[in-house]
Amino acid sequence: MPLLAEPAVADGEPAKAPPARRHQAxxxxxxxxxxxxxxxxLAFSATLPDVFPTYNNLIxxxxxxxxxxxxxxxLLVPLAAGVFDISIGGILTLSVIFSTLMFQATAGxxxxxxxxxxxxxxxxxxxxxxxxxxxxxxIEPFIVTLGSGSVFIGISQLIANGKVVSENIPTAFTxxxxxxPLGIPAPIVYVGVLALVLGYVFVMTPLGRKIYATGANRxxxxxxxxxxxxxxxxxxxxxxxxxxxxxxxxAMRIGAGQPEVGAQYLLPAYAAxxxxxxxxxxxxxxxxxxxIGLAIIAIGINGLQLNGIPSWVIPTFQGAALIVAVVLTxxxxxxx
Amino acid sequence: MSLLELHSISKTFPGQRALSxxxxxxxxxxVHALVGHNGSGKSTLIKVxxxxxxxxxxxGPATVDRQELRFGDPEGAxxxxxxxxxxxxxxxxxxxxxxxxxxxxxxxxTAPGWRIRWREERDDARAxxxxxxxxxxxxxxDVGRLGAVERTEVAxxxxxxxxxxxxxxxxxxxxxxxxxxEVGRLFALVRRLVARGVGVVYVSHRLEEVFDLAxxxxxxxxxxxxxxxxxxxxxxxxxxxxxxxxEIAAPVRATPRDADAAGEELLAFEDVWTDQExxxxxxxxxxxxVVGLAGLSGSGVHDVPRTLLGGAAVSRGEIRVGAAAVRVxxxxxxxxxxxxxxxxxxxxxxxxxxxxxxNLTISDLRPFWAGxxxxxxxxxxxxxxxxxxxxxxxxxxxxxxxxxxxxxxxxVYVARLLRTRPRLLVMEEPTQGVxxxxxxxxxxxxAEAAREHGVGVVxxxxxxxxxxxxxxxxxxxxxxxxxxxxxxxxxxREAIVEECYLAEGGPTHxxxx
Numbered sequence: 001m002p003l004l005a006e007p008a009v010a011d012g013e014p015a016k017a018p019p020a021r022r023h024q025a026x027x028x029x030x031x032x033x034x035x036x037x038x039x040x041x042l043a044f045s046a047t048l049p050d051v052f053p054t055y056n057n058l059i060x061x062x063x064x065x066x067x068x069x070x071x072x073x074x075l076l077v078p079l080a081a082g083v084f085d086i087s088i089g090g091i092l093t094l095s096v097i098f099s100t101l102m103f104q105a106t107a108g109x110x111x112x113x114x115x116x117x118x119x120x121x122x123x124x125x126x127x128x129x130x131x132x133x134x135x136x137x138x139i140e141p142f143i144v145t146l147g148s149g150s151v152f153i154g155i156s157q158l159i160a161n162g163k164v165v166s167e168n169i170p171t172a173f174t175x176x177x178x179x180x181p182l183g184i185p186a187p188i189v190y191v192g193v194l195a196l197v198l199g200y201v202f203v204m205t206p207l208g209r210k211i212y213a214t215g216a217n218r219x220x221x222x223x224x225x226x227x228x229x230x231x232x233x234x235x236x237x238x239x240x241x242x243x244x245x246x247x248x249x250x251a252m253r254i255g256a257g258q259p260e261v262g263a264q265y266l267l268p269a270y271a272a273x274x275x276x277x278x279x280x281x282x283x284x285x286x287x288x289x290x291x292i293g294l295a296i297i298a299i300g301i302n303g304l305q306l307n308g309i310p311s312w313v314i315p316t317f318q319g320a321a322l323i324v325a326v327v328l329t330x331x332x333x334x335x336x
Numbered sequence: 337m338s339l340l341e342l343h344s345i346s347k348t349f350p351g352q353r354a355l356s357x358x359x360x361x362x363x364x365x366x367v368h369a370l371v372g373h374n375g376s377g378k379s380t381l382i383k384v385x386x387x388x389x390x391x392x393x394x395x396g397p398a399t400v401d402r403q404e405l406r407f408g409d410p411e412g413a414x415x416x417x418x419x420x421x422x423x424x425x426x427x428x429x430x431x432x433x434x435x436x437x438x439x440x441x442x443x444x445x446t447a448p449g450w451r452i453r454w455r456e457e458r459d460d461a462r463a464x465x466x467x468x469x470x471x472x473x474x475x476x477x478d479v480g481r482l483g484a485v486e487r488t489e490v491a492x493x494x495x496x497x498x499x500x501x502x503x504x505x506x507x508x509x510x511x512x513x514x515x516x517x518e519v520g521r522l523f524a525l526v527r528r529l530v531a532r533g534v535g536v537v538y539v540s541h542r543l544e545e546v547f548d549l550a551x552x553x554x555x556x557x558x559x560x561x562x563x564x565x566x567x568x569x570x571x572x573x574x575x576x577x578x579x580x581x582x583e584i585a586a587p588v589r590a591t592p593r594d595a596d597a598a599g600e601e602l603l604a605f606e607d608v609w610t611d612q613e614x615x616x617x618x619x620x621x622x623x624x625x626v627v628g629l630a631g632l633s634g635s636g637v638h639d640v641p642r643t644l645l646g647g648a649a650v651s652r653g654e655i656r657v658g659a660a661a662v663r664v665x666x667x668x669x670x671x672x673x674x675x676x677x678x679x680x681x682x683x684x685x686x687x688x689x690x691x692x693x694x695n696l697t698i699s700d701l702r703p704f705w706a707g708x709x710x711x712x713x714x715x716x717x718x719x720x721x722x723x724x725x726x727x728x729x730x731x732x733x734x735x736x737x738x739x740x741x742x743x744x745x746x747x748v749y750v751a752r753l754l755r756t757r758p759r760l761l762v763m764e765e766p767t768q769g770v771x772x773x774x775x776x777x778x779x780x781x782x783a784e785a786a787r788e789h790g791v792g793v794v795x796x797x798x799x800x801x802x803x804x805x806x807x808x809x810x811x812x813x814x815x816x817x818x819x820x821x822x823x824x825x826x827x828x829r830e831a832i833v834e835e836c837y838l839a840e841g842g843p844t845h846x847x848x849x
Contacts, residue, residue, distance in 0.1 A: 204709045206701035213698050216689030223645060223684050224752060225671045225699045283689065 029332070033279030033289065037296050044303035051306050059185065065298045066187035067092075067246045067253075072269035072290055073194050074242020078141070078235040079273055080202070080285040082215030083134060085236060086266060087145035088243040090152030091126045093262035095119050095247025097156040099173075100165040100257035108168035115173070116248060123244025126152060127237035134236070135229045157259045166256035177252025187249055194242070199287040211235065212284060271297055271318050274325035282332060297321050339364040339535040340418070340504045341399045346392040347380050347559075354380040355391070355559040362504065362535040362552075367526065369546040369567070370539045372556035373579055373800070373833070378539050381556070382508055386420050387413045400503055417503030419495035421510055425487055429480030434461045436479050437494050468493055469528055485521055492525060505529060506537040511545060523549055541632045543572055543837045557581050573834060580800065580833035599623030601658075602760040602792040603675065605640070608653035613639040615816030616653070621760065626786045626793040628803035630832050631813030637796050639816070641677050641764040644670050657760070671699070676758035678749055680765035680796075685749040686737055693719035693733035695748050700756045718755075726751040727777055743774020750781055754791075761785060762794040767802055775799075779806045800829040812836050 045053040071088050078085040099119045102110050126148070133144040179186045202208035213221040214231045222228040246265065251257055275296060276289030300321075301314050338361040347355040355377045362368040372378050383389045385398070387410035398405040400416040427436050434457060438444060444452045461475035470489050479490060488510050496502050507526070511519045526536055526549065538550055546553055547567060555563040555578045563570070563578045570578075604620040613636040621627045631637035642648045643655070646666035654661050657673040670677065676699075679685065687695050696719050697704070704715045719733040726747045728740075737745060746766060753761065763782065767775035783806050785791040797803050803810050810827040812820040812835035820835040822828075 206705050206710060209694065209698065209701055209710070213687050213690055213694070217683070217687045220683065220685050220687050221698065223667045223677070223679055224687070225667055225756075227668055 029278075029282050030280055033275065033292050033296065037292055037299065040296065040299055040303065044299070044306070048303070048306050052303060057302070057306075059188075061298050061302045062188055062295075063185045065294055066185075066191045067249050068265050068268045068272070069191045069291065069294055070194060070246035070249060071243050071265045072272045072294060073191070073198055073287065074239040074246075075269050075273055076198060076202075076276075076285050076287065076290055077211060077238040078232075079277075080215050081211045081231055081235040082218060083141035083232060083235060085130065085141065085145045085239045087126065087130060087149030087152060088239055088269065089262035089264075089266040090149030090156075091123055091240050091243035091262070092247040092250070092265060093156045093259060094126070094152040095123060095244040096251050096257040096261050097160045097165060097259055098122055099248055099251045100169055101159060103169050103173065104165050104167045106168075108170045112170060112173045112176075119248055120241050120244050123240040123242070123247075124237050125240075126244075127235075127240025128233065130240070131233035131236040135232050153259070153262065160257065160259045162259065164256055164258045169251070169255050174252050174255045177249055187253065190245075190249065194245075195287050195291060202287060215285075267315070267318050267322065268294070268297060271322035271325065274329070275321055278325055278328045278332070283329070293321075293325070338362055339401060340537070341397075342381075342385065343395075343397055345381065345384055345395045345398070347377075347384060347389055347395075348392050353559055355384070358556070358559070358561050359564075360537075360554060360561075362537055364503075364533045364535050365530050366552060367530055367536045367538050367550045369550035369553040370537055370556065371541070371543070371546060371553060371575070371579060376556040376579075377559040378556055379508065380559075382420070382506055382537075382539065385413065385418065385506065386410060417501050418506065419502050419504070420506045421488070421491050421495055421508065423509045425491040427479050427487055427491060429478075431479060432476050433465075433473055433479055433482075433490055434458060434475040436490055437461055437464065437475070437497065439494070464497070464499075465493055467499070468496065469525060488522060489525065496529070502529075502534055504535045504537065506539070508539045509541065510538075511540060511542060519545065541837070543575055546575070547572060555579055572838070576834045576837045577830060579837070580830045599790060599792075601656075603762075603794070604654075604656040606654045606656070608643070608655060609651045609816075610639055610643055610648040611651055612642065612648040613816050614643065614648070617813070617817045618653075619811050619818050619821075621792045621794055623759065623792050624786055624790045625808045626782060626795060626806055628807035628810035628827070628832075629794060629796040629813060630798075630800070630803055630810055630836050632836055635813040635836070636816040637813045638680070638764060640794065641679055641762050641796060644675065644677050644762060645679060671756070671758075674757075674759035675762065676753035676756060676760070677762040678753055678764065678766060680768060682742075682745065686745060688736070688738045690737060691734050692723070692728070692737050692740065692748060695737045696722050696733075696752055696755070699752050722751045722755060726781065741774075743770040743777075746770050746774065746778060747781075750778055754781065754785060757789075758791065760792040760794070762796070764796045765798065766795070767797065767799055775802070782806060800832050803827065803832055804829045814838070 041053075051057060071092060075085060075088055099115050102115045102118070130141070130145055130148055133139050133148070134141045177187060181189060202211070210221070210226045211231055213224075213226050214228045218228050247262070250261060272290050272294035273285055275293030276291070277283065277285045278289070279292060280286050280289040297318060301317055304313055304317070305311075340360070340362040342358065342360040345355055345358045346353070358377070358381055360368070360370070360381070370378055370381070380389060384391045384395075384407065387408055390408035396407065398407070400418060403416060405416055406412045428439060431439075438457070445456050447453055458475055465471065465473050465475065468489075470493060473486060473489065479487065482490065492505075495505065510522060526538070530536055538546075540546060550567050553563075553565065553567050553570065553575065554561055555575065557579065558581075562581070563575075600623050601620050602623055605617050608614050608617045613634060615636065617636055617640070619627070629637045629640060639648050643650060644665055646664075646669070650665070655665070656662065657670065657675055662670070662673065667677065687698065690698070693716060697715055701710075703718070704711045716733060720731070722728070723731045723733060728744050728747045728751065737748065740748065750763070750766065761782070766778050766782070770778065779802060782793050782795065786793050795803065795807060804827055807827060808824065810822045810832055811818045812822065812832060814836065819838075822831050822835065
């Protein structure tokens, strides 16, 4: 057979049987997470039949996770590309303060669409800033985003003058976060759309493959022709714009901005992303896994709270989920 | 009786005999050069001496000063007064010279409260450096900022801490990283040691150094001592022949050598200087020919792929791809011009975490992108057909890349770039760490790509068999430029070694068949 024969083209698979798939993750590995989610669901339904498995409670649980979900989905891109972004909490804070302040400063006169676009633009700029420091100056992403995240929080406090921003927020703005088109809370719709878009990019486009390749080995991918620098910029811009969108969602739902809001979303976002990377497509950060991971954390905390467990359990549970996820990844790597 | 004696050392690795019955004797106050080509067994012998490798049963004895050494016992070798400077010096950048000197020996002098007596330590370090004639080194300087010679000097000073206890010093290619003009300073230091009765084992690729510095020379080839004599008794050219192994049968050439069949010029280096190794390199490669680049480390051979990938800055001269001069170099930039570069080193190629299929297709995903979605079925089909065509085993596209053998991984990387249909293929050490069968396959792919598809191939290899076997022309690099061109049947293994090892000074010349 000639070495450089025309590539086998679209007309279907060759007749050969597909090769052994034993190197793909086992069913147990892929679906242990979803199974855990189902088990938790059943357990809480059994112990709290009147409170837990109700439409209202479940919709509330999901709706409460939409901000975290939006941050976490954006975070998925840098993580898949092999870099950390811990500035997302800072970007979220900046977004909350900036958008509410725009209304307050103009007595509610600024068009809602303009505020949204400017805020998203700030998220993108923040990502470009992170990307520049990582790509051009070659600084560790962890350090870059640790620093820049703190800078963003500082800027938020500066422009808010340390106070809560809550005046003249138009209802046209808050309705976007409180409405219920088709009977489903709007934030859930936004997150669903974002999840679909990211899932499409990761699975159905060459870009997704290049993101994963960059995360697997940046230098080898670069030498193989992957534009890794551009991928990294894109990754930080995506996490930046998603964090800004999450901040907008927060401002819409709460109708006010306080300059300390972002920090609480960082840990659950990481826990969900890492937990998600142990399931569905183990070893790879993936959208469906992330959503299930987030659901495990949310339902776990909700069920425990309804059972009367005190609030210190929440950070403990989130932190433990993150550690368990990383340990699982490690154990899987060793088993190879 | 000699100071260091090794008797009948053998070492077998799984599937490969690295050393067979090697003897080595080094007298006090003598520099004994150990030479041989890559894979000849030099480093294995050094590592047996250092206790890193356990030799085969029946080897030995090894003695230092009539005292027998236990094999596989690094502390024993240390206690017997044998010191090593490995090619990777093992210095801690970011720490001072003083701290680096202390790294080997352990403890600082302390006052109560574990406070280090810095003044005493500094005086000590100063005295030690002075005693070695290294008065230009300041103990407080950061090792990371030192030049290559100073770093080597620090490593030597560290190895010689307890100088009275040092009997044998082993230097493994200490000058590989040094520019010529600075080698002299290192030699001065070695000569001082020898004058005190230390025995020195000097491993080097550079024959001129052997003649400059050594008293005796031992040549290893394929794990056997093929020659051992006083340096005065042998001539440089004869030594080069011994290293190459003149009596080895000429390899079967994989390609017909149709010098006239060569097509248009694909790549040209014209008087190229880089900030690294190239010092006025000029050569050209045409469509359909396989051109070998040979040379020792530091000769500039490896700067060719590195420069194309944007890893070395061109300070002078011109690089042309096709007819156009190329200003910005890098993997994507040259790929756009139809140039594919396969660098050496697994970490530059292996995208661990992706499957074999994904590793195969990553360089060009466009064929799978149609109608707004990624055609996974088309990709799988192409991956399978690549596995078949390149004989990559096992035929499992979903296997993680890191679970393939070295040879099969290398085939994946060759296939990855050949499927992008480059006009020019540049390969650096394509058969390094690859078993015999895999190497033959890879060379066959190269030859076939050139012969049947008119691809121009540049093969940078330290494997002389490969070069002699597959190349129409071999360019020997020395000191950053093309020192000789061996055309056709003149490109024998022996001739290549001779040209690569020859001392500086000869004019550039061509040898034709």
